[in-house]
Amino acid sequence: MEAWMLIAFDSTQQALRTEMLLEYSDIEIDLFPTPKEVTAGCALSILxxxxxxxxxxxxxxxxxxxxxxxFIKNNLEQYENIEM
Known part of the structure; x- marks a missing residue:
């Protein structure tokens, strides 16, 4: 099973812009409600x-x-921030 990662945003504008950019690049994505354990200023995330x-x-x-x-889910099913 393939692991999915999550991008969290501070603004809805950036989330929607990123959705457009990634779809344009033919990357399979899913707009997703930001999980409560991920602190972010925006209710939308992208998987x-x-x-x-x-x-x-x-x-x-x-x-x-x-x-x-x-973020990526660890073995405990918790989201961990990865360094870019």
């Missing part, structure tokens, strides 16, 4: 497959997208 991480990070950096962080 994406872990194998797309290098492409997602490149797009975020090239397009100067403001994010709260990128």
């Amino acid at each position: 994406f497959p872990e194998n797309e991480l290098p492409t997602v990070v490149k797009i975020i950096q090239e397009e100067n997208v403001e994010i709260k962080g990128i």
Whole structure:
């Protein structure tokens, strides 16, 4: 089973902008309510497959997208922030 990662945002505008950028790049994503254990200023997060991480990070950096962080679920089913 493929692991999914989560991008959290401080604003809905950045979440929707990122959704558009990733869909344009043909990355499979899911707009998702931000889990309560992930502190963010926006109620929307984006889920994406872990194998797309290098492409997602490149797009975020090239397009100067403001994010709260990128998270992955650990073995305890808790979200951990990863360093970019």
